[in-house]
Amino acid sequence: MSDGIHLTDYHNAVIDWITQNVDWLQAVQYYPEIQTELPAPCAFFGVEDWEMSESQPMNGMLAVDLNCKLMVVFGVIDPAYQLEVRNAAMALCIKLQDQRFGLPIEPVVLQGAEPDDFQPELDDYAVWSIRFMQTIEVGEDFYKPEGIIPTTVMVGYSPDIGTKNEDKYEQVVPSGLNTDN
Structure with a gap:
């Protein structure tokens, strides 16, 4: 038993895992806040929202289903950019499926991927969004043992x-x- 996951720790674990396991990405960042030209291909990760999970741990913690989005971004200079961004999105889906990012949480459940035209700051790029859900527990475990655990x-x-x-x-x-x- 342990205390739950903090969202900052979750974000950091996902970003670190993608950075270490997807070497063709030039950068992996949190939510897109574009101020300069992007080093494409790159990715942005964010937790869009969450819902209370159907199954609760009954230990004072709260299980939530995080709805996450990973946006893969390619430049449009290469004539085959549409095919490349789709292939990149599929490659990321394969890597993400069942991933736990080194945390004691439920595995990723992929929900889908599609072109993402809803980010005005990324209009100069080809963007695909990969949506996935992951259940984590937040809060403190009321039954966490104190002292030395044998x-x-x-x-x-x-x-x-x-x-x-x-x-x-x-x-x-x-x-x-x-x-x-």
Whole structure:
């Protein structure tokens, strides 16, 4: 058990994952706030909105379904830019499907991709939007254990118990078990 994901941490994890796993993108940024010419191809990531998830964790945290959008942006100089931006969007869909971005969250569920003509600041570029949903938990876990959490559990059976009989104990939970997942 752990505390929930903060939206800033989620944004950073997605941006970092895309930057590390999609080497043909020249830049990956948050929401498009264009002030200079873009280094295309590039991508913009944003959480559009969220809804309460149907399944709740019952531990004081709130599960929300994030509706996300990744915009892939290409320049229009190359005569094949329309084909290139579509191929890029498809390649990103393949990489994104079932991705967790290194976080203890539900995997990405792709919803679709289409040309994006609704960003006036990107009118000089070819833009496709990839829409996906991802469920995360936010807030604090009321039942999060305090103090040191054991990573190995051993059991002894009477009368062979105590420090003199530790070599007779049986391990019931493996060493190094990650209790956060």
